[in-house]
Amino acid sequence: AQSVTQLDSQVPVFEEAPVELRCxxxxxxxxxxxxxxxxxxxxxxxLLKYLSGSTLVKGINGFEAEFNKSQTSFHLRKPxxxxxxxxxxxxxxxxxxxxxKLTFGGGTRVLVKP
Amino acid sequence: xxxxxxxxKFQVLKTGQSMTLQCxxxxxxxxxxxxxxxxxxxxxxxxxxxxxxxxxxxxxxxxYNVSRLNKREFSLRLESAAPSQTSVYxxxxxxxxxxNNEQFFGPGTRLTVL
Numbered sequence: 001a002q003s004v005t006q007l008d009s010q011v012p013v014f015e016e017a018p019v020e021l022r023c024x025x026x027x028x029x030x031x032x033x034x035x036x037x038x039x040x041x042x043x044x045x046x047l048l049k050y051l052s053g054s055t056l057v058k059g060i061n062g063f064e065a066e067f068n069k070s071q072t073s074f075h076l077r078k079p080x081x082x083x084x085x086x087x088x089x090x091x092x093x094x095x096x097x098x099x100x101k102l103t104f105g106g107g108t109r110v111l112v113k114p
Numbered sequence: 115x116x117x118x119x120x121x122x123k124f125q126v127l128k129t130g131q132s133m134t135l136q137c138x139x140x141x142x143x144x145x146x147x148x149x150x151x152x153x154x155x156x157x158x159x160x161x162x163x164x165x166x167x168x169x170x171x172x173x174x175x176x177x178y179n180v181s182r183l184n185k186r187e188f189s190l191r192l193e194s195a196a197p198s199q200t201s202v203y204x205x206x207x208x209x210x211x212x213x214n215n216e217q218f219f220g221p222g223t224r225l226t227v228l
Contacts, residue, residue, distance in 0.1 A: 004156070006156075009154065031213075032213050032214045034216075036219075041221075042221060042222075043118070043204055043219035043220050043221045043222055044157075044204070044206075044217075044219040045219070046216045046217075049214070049216065051214045090156055090157065092156075094213040094214075095213060096213055100145055100208055100210070100211050100212060100213050100214075100215050100217065101147075101159055101162060101172065101213075102147075102157070102159070102217065103159075103173075104156030104157045104158070105156050106154050106155055106156045107154070107156050
């Protein structure tokens with residue numbers, strides 16, 4: 001069975017500072033990797049996804065993530081955050097050929113301070 | 115397009131009461147999902163429907179039933195609500211069960227069971 005660990009439950013960060021959100025996964029087979037964002041009182045929306053190919057993936061709103069197979073990680077980064085990036089971020093995986101069933105991490109709440 | 119819609123937005127039940135959460139999508143998606151979100155646990159899959167006419171259990175199906183009414187609609191029923199079912203419920207949909215597809219989420223239903 002697959003599992004996802006997000007190492008930080010909360011990350012406070014000042015506006016215009018960089019941020020990194022850490023995600024590690026465990027699976028016995030190859031996986032697809034996703035980052036979703038949830039703004040306050042809303043549903044989730046996709047930030048980016050890694051399917052194959054280049055290990056550096058760029059997403060919406062200036063976010064990017066790097067897939068590291070040897071470390072089974074998929075960390076999310078943004079070089080300069082805005083107040084509007086205040087949200088909860090979820091890392092998720094789905095296994096190849098197992099249907100589109102997502103396993104989510106526990107989430108990281110990002111609070112951007114002015 | 116409205117995307118994925120859920121009703122109701124909020125609900126308070128007493129222990130033992132029953133209710134049905136409604137979900138509809140207008141994107142002609144084949145696969146639909148029900149998740150629950152609890153603090154620190156991310157989202158966990160309750161049930162899913164890979165295609166019209168099929169439903170399968172997810173990670174936490176106990177206490178729930180589902181109906182895939184047609185291609186657009188996927189409902190979640192609590193037959194006898196318990197306080198442990200207090201949560202935020204999200205419906206999602208995607209084109210098919212291929213693991214690399216993005217899921218689209220509704221705005222959620224916040225359920226409190228007293």
